[in-house]
Amino acid sequence: MTPRTSAQGRSTAFHTATTSVEDYAKTIYGLAEWDGASVTASALAKTLGVSNPSVTLMMRKMAELGLVEHRPYAPIALTDAGRQLALAMVRRHRLIETWLVRELRYGWDEVHEEAERLEHAVSETFVDRLDMRLGHPRVDPHGDPIPGPDLTLNYPQTELLCRVPAAAEVRLEQVDDGVPDALLALDTHRVPIGAHATVTATEGGDVVLSPTRTVGEQAAEDIRLTHEITHAMRVSLIR
Amino acid sequence: MTPRTSAQGRSTAFHTATTSVEDYAKTIYGLAEWDGASVTASALAKTLGVSNPSVTLMMRKMAELGLVEHRPYAPIALTDAGRQLALAMVRRHRLIETWLVRELRYGWDEVHEEAERLEHAVSETFVDRLDMRLGHPRVDPHGDPIPGPDLTLNYPQTELLCRVPAAAEVRLEQVDDGVPDALLALDTHRVPIGAHATVTATEGGDVVLSPTRTVGEQAAEDIRLTHEITHAMRVSLIR
DNA sequence: AGTATGGTTTAGGCACACCTAAAACTGCAA
DNA sequence: TTGCAGTTTTAGGTGTGCCTAAACCATACT
Numbered sequence: 001m002t003p004r005t006s007a008q009g010r011s012t013a014f015h016t017a018t019t020s021v022e023d024y025a026k027t028i029y030g031l032a033e034w035d036g037a038s039v040t041a042s043a044l045a046k047t048l049g050v051s052n053p054s055v056t057l058m059m060r061k062m063a064e065l066g067l068v069e070h071r072p073y074a075p076i077a078l079t080d081a082g083r084q085l086a087l088a089m090v091r092r093h094r095l096i097e098t099w100l101v102r103e104l105r106y107g108w109d110e111v112h113e114e115a116e117r118l119e120h121a122v123s124e125t126f127v128d129r130l131d132m133r134l135g136h137p138r139v140d141p142h143g144d145p146i147p148g149p150d151l152t153l154n155y156p157q158t159e160l161l162c163r164v165p166a167a168a169e170v171r172l173e174q175v176d177d178g179v180p181d182a183l184l185a186l187d188t189h190r191v192p193i194g195a196h197a198t199v200t201a202t203e204g205g206d207v208v209l210s211p212t213r214t215v216g217e218q219a220a221e222d223i224r225l226t227h228e229i230t231h232a233m234r235v236s237l238i239r
Numbered sequence: 240m241t242p243r244t245s246a247q248g249r250s251t252a253f254h255t256a257t258t259s260v261e262d263y264a265k266t267i268y269g270l271a272e273w274d275g276a277s278v279t280a281s282a283l284a285k286t287l288g289v290s291n292p293s294v295t296l297m298m299r300k301m302a303e304l305g306l307v308e309h310r311p312y313a314p315i316a317l318t319d320a321g322r323q324l325a326l327a328m329v330r331r332h333r334l335i336e337t338w339l340v341r342e343l344r345y346g347w348d349e350v351h352e353e354a355e356r357l358e359h360a361v362s363e364t365f366v367d368r369l370d371m372r373l374g375h376p377r378v379d380p381h382g383d384p385i386p387g388p389d390l391t392l393n394y395p396q397t398e399l400l401c402r403v404p405a406a407a408e409v410r411l412e413q414v415d416d417g418v419p420d421a422l423l424a425l426d427t428h429r430v431p432i433g434a435h436a437t438v439t440a441t442e443g444g445d446v447v448l449s450p451t452r453t454v455g456e457q458a459a460e461d462i463r464l465t466h467e468i469t470h471a472m473r474v475s476l477i478r
Numbered sequence: 479a480g481t482a483t484g485g486t487t488t489a490g491g492c493a494c495a496c497c498t499a500a501a502a503c504t505g506c507a508a
Numbered sequence: 509t510t511g512c513a514g515t516t517t518t519a520g521g522t523g524t525g526c527c528t529a530a531a532c533c534a535t536a537c538t
Contacts (some may be wrong), residue, residue, distance in 0.1 A: 018494075019496080021495095040516095041515075041516060041517090042494065042514095042515065042516080048495070051496075051497060051498080052498075052516065052517085053496090053497075053498085053516085053517070053519095054495070055516090056516065057495080057496090057517095060493080061494095061495095070485085071517075072517070073502095073503060073515080073516060073517080075506065080483090103342075103372065104368045104372060106368070111362075113362075114361070114364075114365055117360040117362075118357070118360050118361065121355075121356040121357050121359065121360035122353070123347075123352075123353055126343070126353055126354075128344070129344065130343065131341045133343060150528080196438065257524075259525065259526095280487090281485060281486080289525090289526070290527060291486070291487085292486085292487070292488080292489095292528085292529080293526055293527075294486090294526075295486065296525080296526090297489055300524095300525095311487070312485085312486060312487080312533065312534070337501075440520090
């Protein structure tokens with residue numbers, strides 16, 4: 001493949017970003033953001049589905065590009081430039097997903113893969129026009145906030161579902177679109193973004209969610225969720 | 240870049256097609272189709288903007304994949320499989336352009352580059368849904384016919400403008416979206432696809448086009464077109 | 479027919495991104 | 509404090525696609 005600099009018209013010094021570089025930046029950002037943990041080389045390798053040495057090599061390259069901070073054997077962090085690139089990719093991804101669901105009638109569980117490819121192919125112009133056409137949405141179909149044109153992102157006060165204490169009452173805010181099982185679980189039990197529920201039990205990592213019934217709806221059944229799934233959801237605590 | 244097999248969900252044996260292979264197939268098809276000439280290695284190299292040896296190597300590869308017929312030192316031709324791939328790419332390209340113009344308010348002179356990148360990133364599913372949303376258009380914004388889902392293509396009886404005899408009366412049918420000057424010329428002189436005109440003079444390859452004035456329109460001025468531009472337009476002869 | 483001229487192919491290399499296997503480092507535990 | 513386990517990095521190698529320079533063939537011209 002050509003030394004492909006993916007989409008043209010990138011705003012600043014991102015001309016050098018290849019598809020891979022974009023993916024690495026986005027993944028580092030996601031790991032740090034979603035989990036709040038410090039990013040290790042092996043976590044990155046596992047998430048991206050590449051070997052450990054590949055990560056080392058890429059980190060050297062991205063450090064030279066000024067996108068990551070990485071001293072040997074130390075954890076990995078994005079620089080400001082790296083974060084900008086990551087946020088630009090997140091913006092692309094989420095706008096594309098919103099569009100696929102709204103206008104091409106994709107299911108919310110189908111959009112991830114498609115967006116994953118498209119986000120590397122579209123231009124800055126495209127993103128801006130799409131944003132305009134969609135009416136500057138602030139949240140994508142999975143409840144994830146969409147960075148604005150200035151790449152700022154206002155996260156609501158949310159918590160990973162797997163970290164919520166038992167007996168808490170919560171509102172479902174976000175689902176990680178990269179975890180099909182999580183989307184499927186919510187879909188089959190008819191639990192949409194914004195649904196209220198009580199966390200009734202926690203044992204061995206699993207969580208049981210009791211949806212609070214809404215006026216005019218039949219009582220939904222309890223849902224048992226594995227750790228992998230509760231790790232892919234974010235909720236806000238009520239009261 | 241990964242041995243990227245571009246978009247998933249390709250119908251038949253195209254799983255092996257990389258972005259480059261797709262571009263080669265499309266270009267070979269375009270050269271053979273638009274000009275009706277036999278495709279030489281150097282013509283291909285020039286059109287694709289690569290060196291001659293690169294073409295040789297790629298032809299070897301594509302011959303092994305069963306996409307082209309190519310004996311050393313002989314001209315290049317697509318096999319049936321190769322033509323299928325090319326038509327699939329043409330379909331993608333033209334549907335995407337139609338969509339960009341209709342729904343994202345792109346100018347018809349802006350869409351080519353964007354479509355060029357997107358066509359390698361979208362899935363079969365995406366193409367089908369786009370086709371449905373657009374109402375199964377049969378022609379793109381440049382007047383080029385769009386292959387149907389079965390990849391058949393009905394060309395109207397057209398002729399390259401540069402080959403039309405002087406004093407002929409013609410109807411503008413297609414413009415090659417890859418030639419910005421042609422699009423610009425038509426745009427500035429307000430000559431849309433479907434316009435009628437008389438070819439009033441031909442000298443040294445250049446052509447002068449006298450638009451036939453339509454009811455209620457002011458008489459348009461004559462337009463002088465270089466050979467490069469008349470080579471990028473197709474017309475049907477009236478009577 | 480013999481040679482010149484051009485297009486075509488081989489030869490040798492580079493950049494990107496990935497891999498496995500082996501060496502090197504960190505930090506915790508005995 | 510020393511050793512070991514696990515992580516991280518180096519070393520060496522693959523596949524794709526591109527390049528320049530040099531050899532090759534095929535045809536057109538004298």
